[in-house]
Amino acid sequence: MAKGITDLDMNSFDDVIGSSDTPVLVDFWAEWCGPCKMIAPILEEIASEQDGIKIAKVNVDESPDLARRYEIMSIPALIVFENGEPAKKLIGAKPKGALLEEIGEFL
Amino acid sequence: MNDIRDAIIIGSGPAGLTAAIYAARANMAPLVIEGEPSSTSDQPGGQLMLTTDVENFPGFPDGIMGPELMTNFRAQASRFGAEFITSKVTRVDFSERPFKIWVGEDAHRARTVIVSTGAQSLMLGLPNEDRLLGHGLSTCATCDGFFFRDQDIAVVGGGDSAVEEATFLTRFASKVYLIHRRDQLRASKIMRERALANPKLDILWNSQVVEIQGDEKLSGVVLEDTLTHDQRPLIVQGLFIAIGHHPNTALFQDQLELKANGYLVTEPNSSKTQIAGVFACGDVQDDYYRQAVTAAGSGCMAAIDAERWLEEHPG
Known part of the structure; x- marks a missing residue:
């Protein structure tokens, strides 16, 4: 996968998450969420700097089924998937350093 | 340097x-x-x-x-x-x-x-508050209102931001309770009138949250009447805090x-x-x-x- 952020929806989600050989950090976001916008550039930086993890995002407005499946009740919500399964869930916007620390075990 | x-x-x-x-x-x-x-x-x-x-x-x-x-x-x-x-x-x-x-x-x-x-934003300072933040408890109606479609939720507060959030949340929720510890709102006249006219919005006067309940996610709150000190449960799936x-x-x-x-x-x-x-x-x-x-x-x-x-x- 090219380094960048992949947009996932109901159709692509299971394929991409299931077939990834590295952990995937999925950002559940929406256009109307201010804190989601704040962390977007941080995730872009992490995507280009970290080789050990892929970054993807799911627009909850367009894919409410995915939000429901992972019981999202607050965004931004970041879920790290390992071997296709959710391994860690983080809620709320955080600065880059704190975020890297939280996902350190997957890098 | x-x-x-x-x-x-x-x-x-x-x-x-x-x-x-x-x-x-x-x-x-x-x-x-x-x-x-x-x-x-x-x-x-x-x-x-x-x-x-x-x-x-x-x-x-x-x-x-x-x-x-x-x-x-x-x-x-x-x-x-x-x-x-x-x-x-x-x-x-x-x-x-x-x-x-x-x-x-x-x-x-x-x-x-x-x-x-x-x-x-001030928080309520109650037990369970940190733990349930993001699991039914929210400080951002804009961000999280979407996830409470057709559910019953409550907003705590009585100022402009509380009334604005409560009104906004009626777009999604089936019922929004506005929990306010006084018998009148501090919010501006236009916001008050909007709130009072909204059929999906119920204002619970003289009430304060004394307990937040829920294991994995928020399941309700306990309210206390500020005058009589009577307590009663309120079942809501979401709680939004806007107390100042x-x-x-x-x-x-x-x-x-x-x-x-x-x-x-x-x-x-x-x-x-x-x-x-x-x-x-x-x-x-x-x-x-x-x-x-x-x-x-x-x-x-x-x-x-x-x-x-x-x-x-x-x-």
């Missing part, structure tokens, strides 16, 4: 960014230390980052989304050369000139400082004069603090108006005060 700046602005809500626009246009090359991302209302862009339609900011006849308005403010400041650091200030020293401001180990120096750190704000003045406690309620003291009709060369604007020094447009106005005052101070104290 970094170069000595003409102006450093701490905070990036409407006040800080308006100060940045004016200071940048006055060739002061301001550095804005804008804060760091969070979902607590203490973040770059300030409280408006957690709001939806801003209907009372002049110049936008159809309203504008809070985050979009703040993105515009920032772009306008950038255009005139304001620089940004996306971090929190960890320490300040205003006891001698140039003033010093630390971001971690990194010290920045400036001839003038504009403090515009704003205010952040506290000024972000912890950094300045030993350096600047604070009012008893924690707000910074400024001279009447000015942005001057008691330290010459340090100015304050926006909600951090305003416990009365607290509007985006008054914050922006006071940010303009602070930049002009700083500019004049530099002219009077060259070198």
Whole structure:
């Protein structure tokens, strides 16, 4: 996968998450969420700097089924998937350093 | 060591960014230390980052989304050369000139400082509150209202932001309870009338939340009547907290004069603090108006005060 952020929806989600050989950090976001916008550039930086993890995002407005499946009740919500399964869930916007620390075990 | 700046602005809500626009246009090359991302209302862009339609900011006849308005403010400041650091200030020293401001180990120096750190949302301070944050408990109706479609939810508070959030949330929820500890709302007349006319909104007067319940996610609250002290459960799937704000003045406690309620003291009709060369604007020094447009106005005052101070104290 090219380094960048992949947009996932109901159709692509299971394929991409299931077939990834590295952990995937999925950002559940929406256009109307201010804190989601704040962390977007941080995730872009992490995507280009970290080789050990892929970054993807799911627009909850367009894919409410995915939000429901992972019981999202607050965004931004970041879920790290390992071997296709959710391994860690983080809620709320955080600065880059704190975020890297939280996902350190997957890098 | 970094170069000595003409102006450093701490905070990036409407006040800080308006100060940045004016200071940048006055060739002061301001550095804005804008804060760091969070979902607590203490973040770059300030409280408006957690709001939806801003209907009372002049110049936008159809309203504008809070985050979009703040993105515009920032772009306008950038255009005139304001620089940004996306971090929190960890320490300040205003006891001698140039003033010093630390971001971690990194010290920045400036001839003038504009403090515009704003205010952040108060929490209820009840057990389970931290644990259930993001699991039914929210401080951002804009962000999370969507997830409560056709559910029963409650908003705690009685001011403009509580009433605005409750009204906004009726777009999604089947029922919104507004839990307020008094028998009338503090919110402005237009907001009150909107709330009272909304069939999906029920106001629970003289009520306060004394317990938040839920294991994996929020399942309800216990309310206490503020007059009779009777308690009763209220089953809701979501709880939104909008009980007011506290000024972000912890950094300045030993350096600047604070009012008893924690707000910074400024001279009447000015942005001057008691330290010459340090100015304050926006909600951090305003416990009365607290509007985006008054914050922006006071940010303009602070930049002009700083500019004049530099002219009077060259070198």
